[in-house]
Amino acid sequence: MKIKILWALLTLVIAGLIAVPWIVSYFYIFIFTEILILGLFAVSFNLIFGYTGMLSFGHAAFFGIGSYAMALMLIHLEWPFVVSLLVSMGASALLALIIGFFCVRLNEVYFAMLTLAFGMMVFAIAYQWRSVTNGSDGLAGFSLGSFGLGLDLTLANPAVYYHVVLAIVVIASAVLYLICRSSFGMILRAIRQNHERVSFAGLNVRTYRLVAFVIAGSFAGLAGGLMAPFLRVASPELLHWSMSAEPILMAILGGTGYFLGPFVGSAVFVLLETWITSFTESWMLVLGIILALMVIFFRKGLLGTVLDWWMEIKK
Amino acid sequence: MINPILTISNLTKRFGGNAAVSSINLDVMRKETMAIIGPNGAGKTTFYNMVSGRMQPSEGNITLDGKDITGLPPHKISRLGISRSFQINNIFPEMTVQENVEVVLSAFHGHSRKLFNIASRNTGIQQEAVELLKRLGVDSLKDQRAEVISYGDKRLLEIAMVLATRPKLVLLDEPTAGMTPEETRRTTRLIKSLADSGDYTFLITEHDMDVVFDLADRILVMHRGEKLFAGTPAEVKSHPEVRRAYLGEDEDEDEVTEETGA
Secondary structure (H helix, E strand, C coil): CHHHHHHHHHHHHHHHHHHHHHHCCHHHHHHHHHHHHHHHHHHHHHHHHHHCCCCCCCCHHHHHHHHHHHHHHHHHHCCCHHHHHHHHHHHHHHHHHHHHHHHCCCCHHHHHHHHHHHHHHHHHHHHHCHHHHCHHHCEECCCCCCCECCECCCCCCHHHHHHHHHHHHHHHHHHHHHHHHCHHHHHHHHHHHHHHHHHHCCCCHHHHHHHHHHHHHHHHHHHHHHHHHHHCEECHHHHCHHHHHHHHHHHHHHCCCCCCHHHHHHHHHHHHHHHHHHHCCCHHHHHHHHHHHHHHHCCCHHHHHHHHHHHHHCC | CCCEEEEEEEEEEEECCEEEEEEEEEEEECCCEEEEECCCCCCHHHHHHHHCCCCCCCEEEEEECCEECCCCCHHHHHHHCEEECCCCCCCCCCCEHHHHHHHHHHHHHCHHHCCCCCHHHCHHHHHHHHHHHHHCCCHHHCCCEHHHCCHHHHHHHHHHHHHCCCCCEEEEECCCCCCCHHHHHHHHHHHHHHHHCCCCCEEEECCCHHHHHHHCCEEEEEECCEEEEEECHHHHHHCHHHHHHHHCCCHHHHHHHHHHHC
């Protein structure tokens, strides 16, 4: 019964999101696009953080590579949008396979430090390999061309692009959600709670962590691939280590225990940033206070706290 | 009963200059229940850690069913048929009791590689999990979160998880440690019925001598990392050196040994 109500609510939210361009002002179309893209980025991160228990400080590497791959594809090859997006995903998956191969051998703080180190290396390469990446200026000046799949869409129109992003984010999230509910997803949760017991059940924990890492990396790459056309530039900030902090903050804000938690975190993060920076420079101070309060009093995040409370009272 | 399921030869583990386990030779026969006793620090858990792959031996060989498994990682040894429990409860605290068993069953049946099935609708595995929980008498707790059930029930849940991989050899590390006398009796009865079913070969470490003499077909007595004696319960009870080294000691002396021998 309760599950049905939740699904009905979710359907309403998605219907509301579809209607966004006709309801809100032009400015907020951009805001909602950003929320969706960063939300997908954060949800992909939460597959390894909230589900598998690996705190990565280098997730922006995959987001950024997705953006760069997308920009390079659009500039040099001019393939349809969807194809370029899939290539971006593939590029991130490959990078995640290489970085993950080394990182999943380590636990906890050593894992976190190694992902940070790799993230910094990827940033340094993008920043300094000017002939390909255009250094600190980043790659800009690409046109979006056709969408592909025989659809005639004007991607340059922000409202159209918003709907494209919405559709892709919903499909990608559905795929990630199915993975979380599968037997594989159950093993990931088991690894977070007690990885040693999983290996004594006959599974190579490293392999499972690596597969999770690659899946998370490729979906971060997909989010990155959507970001470059949205910003009209792929720049080194997208793979800076501070960008790796964003999905961590969003996951904690929204709640790591529920699949959609990071989306809620993304919405809160982007909306608060927009509102608060409009009247004060100290957005980071406010964000810091909110995060401190969340971590001290609402460990389960916004969505987690609300859902747990609702489950309790309606028992 | 002719060829042993597990053959240990010259097994040794040194930490620095100290030998925690030294030159152990042992055969475990199919379908028997073998107990390992010895005071704290005698090397029982180190011995288990080597057999289950948690630690690499410094020397020696471990052969399971004719296959050399020395130094393999835990997941490979588990696949080859050795399943173990731990002295400290080793479960998935946030999952339900049934899910705890389902995790091990999905691993065993290879479902863990499925990315797009729905775990909560895997009826085959669910039925098997409930069957196992029934066998351990904890099926009424199947929907409880594992962290909230009693200590004794957690230990039984862990045995269910250990049996879920249909092991050739089951290692139980102090299965009744920390249990109330009632829980101990219940657990002993359960292990005895599992052993009597002829489905399992058990290697059990235990402090409680009543439990040991109740369950074991044979007993290995360890002292300071070495094999002191191996034989039937009756032989162990009458062996003078064993009596002196272990059985004769009272609680206080036992603790002294723990400090010096650890």
